[in-house]
Amino acid sequence: MGEREAEExxxxxxxxAVNYKIFDHAPVYTSEEASRIRNVELKTGVKAxxxxxxxxxxxxxxxxxxxxxxxxxxxxxxxxxHIRFAxxxxxxxxxxxxxxxxxxxxxxxxxETYLDNSVLENEFVNFNIGxxxxxxQIKSEDLLRLMKPDFQGDFSK
Numbered sequence: 001m002g003e004r005e006a007e008e009x010x011x012x013x014x015x016x017a018v019n020y021k022i023f024d025h026a027p028v029y030t031s032e033e034a035s036r037i038r039n040v041e042l043k044t045g046v047k048a049x050x051x052x053x054x055x056x057x058x059x060x061x062x063x064x065x066x067x068x069x070x071x072x073x074x075x076x077x078x079x080x081x082h083i084r085f086a087x088x089x090x091x092x093x094x095x096x097x098x099x100x101x102x103x104x105x106x107x108x109x110x111x112e113t114y115l116d117n118s119v120l121e122n123e124f125v126n127f128n129i130g131x132x133x134x135x136x137q138i139k140s141e142d143l144l145r146l147m148k149p150d151f152q153g154d155f156s157k
Contacts, residue, residue: 002097005130009103018142027132029100031065038126038135042066046119046127046143048104050091050111053080058094059150060106063116067156074155077114101128105147115149116156 013020028034035042045065052058057080061069075083091099095109104127106113119125120140128135144152 002101002130002132005095005097005103005108006134008108009105009129009136012105012108012146013136013138016142016146018138018146021137023126023135023137025133025135028128028135029132034126034128034135035065038137040126040137041122043118044122044124044126044137046104046125048102048106048127050086050094050102051083052086052090053078054082055080058086058090059112059114060102060104060109061114061116061155062104062106062119062147062149063156064118064121067116067118070155070157074114077151077153077155095130097130098132101130101132103127103129104143106150107148112150113147114151114155115144115147115153117152117154118156120144 025037031045043064043066047065049061095102125140126137
C-alpha cells in the first residue's frame with residue numbers, strides 16, 4: 001500500500017524540478033520515530049493529518065511535527081463545527097495510505113489542503129510519501145510551491 005502514491009509524489013517532484021533527498025527506512029508510525037530514524041529535528045517533519053467535518057467533508061491539515069491541531073482555530077477558519085481526525089478506515093479510503101504515511105500534497109488525493117505556518121519556519125522539511133518506510137526531505141519553499149494550499153495560516157498549538 002502506498003507505492004503508487006510514493007511514485008506520484010516523486011513524479012511531481014521531477015515535473016517541477018524539485019531537488020529531494022530520499023530516506024528508505026524501517027517502518028515509522030509517529031513523528032518522533034520518523035525524526036529519530038531520519039536523524040533530523042522533530043520540528044522539520046510535516047504532519048499531514050486527514051480530518052473530517054460533521055458535514056462529511058475531508059481535508060488535509062499540514063503542520064510541523066512538533067505541533068498539534070488547535071481544533072477550535074481550525075473550526076473557526078473552516079466555518080465548520082465538530083472537526084475530528086479521520087478514522088483509520090477513512091484515511092485508507094481517501095488516501096490509499098496507512099495512517100502515519102500520508103504525504104502533505106492534498107491535491108493528489110483530491111482534498112483541500114490547509115497549511116499551518118509552522119511548516120514554513122524551517123528551510124528544509126521531511127515527510128513520508130505514502131509509505132511508512134519511505135520519506136523525503138525538500139525545501140519548505142518547494143513544498144509550498146507544489147502544495148498550493150487552499151488555506152495558509154495558524155491553526156496549531
